[in-house]
């Protein structure tokens with residue numbers, strides 16, 4: 434295998450969106466095929482890959498999951514190995530996640546542990562979600578590849594390399610994507626009274642959506658409503674007849690998610706009356722919350738505290754989402770953060786993780802696997 438730094442940089446150059454990770458898939462396969470094959474079984478699903486390393490004296494199957502997709506962001510890091518795909522970037526660290534998984538896989542292929550280890554290279558974490566269909570495919574077609582325990586990590590820009598942060602119980606939120614189309618009447622900029630302007634309607638709607646969390650959610654509960662994308666109109670002298678919002682809802686319980694959706698729809702009805710237009714609310718994928726197994730996570734925290742290279746933080750839950758929650762819904766395990774020390778956060782065009790995390794993580798996780 435090529436060295437891990439080069440691998441990360443090659444992966445960084447070829448970010449691809451969910452279920453379109455074709456080059457990534459080919460690159461991963463090439464690396465996996467360069468490992469000793471005696472104890473490996475390689476199976477593919479969509480653009481994903483599942484690799485089983487046969488254990489020496491197995492009593493269980495351990496799962497390690499990495500996501501493999503990128504984001505629709507134009508990279509601005511200025512690094513020499515920047516994305517070669519216009520408008521796409523590994524701004525959420527999945528290139529690092531994949532590299533750590535490959536490093537671990539190589540070590541275990543060369544020097545297996547007693548238990549079986551299954552590596553899940555999962556597509557489409559950022560959307561529309563690969564974990565749920567991958568889990569269902571495993572159950573239906575390959576139950577022998579289903580792990581008894583499953584683990585994953587996510588890079589954390591706010592911590593230095595060596596920091597491990599997690600908590601028993603809920604770590605990440607439920608997520609729900611939503612889209613809102615506002616349909617009015619296009620017209621000449623000079624004749625506003627003959628049109629129904631969706632830029633003004635969308636601006637009003639955007640501000641009214643801000644009242645959901647501040648006025649409708651119990652202050653002791655938590656929720657986020659973010660409109661990440663807002664488009665409207667075609668030219669400076671044409672009144673916009675169509676605006677569109679794309680957003681995401683985050684909550685820590687299903688009732689709050691349902692209540693937020695109800696409020697979005699009710700506010701949309703109000704906008705229809707106010708602006709004499711049509712407001713269509715539709716929903717995209719939603720992810721189940723990430724709930725870490727209490728016992729396994731507590732023991733993992735103890736393990737990490739005993740490693741001199743690691744600094745362990747028992748952190749608060751975050752409003753991030755992760756479709757890894759669908760694996761944890763049925764298989765005990767946990768997700769943890771690993772520090773990468775970047776002044777720019779996840780999903781930022783300048784997010785540039787400290788690659789030192791790779792050399793820290795591979796032996797750290799290998800030791801953990803050998804300890805359980």
Ligand SMILES: CC(=O)N[C@@H](CCC[C@H](N)C(=O)O)C(=O)O
Nearest residue numbers: 559560608609610681753754755
């Ligand atoms: C770790 C992370 O950043 N995950 C994403 C998951 C996105 C879920 C979905 N596409 C949505 O936007 O609701 C996140 O944005 O938290």
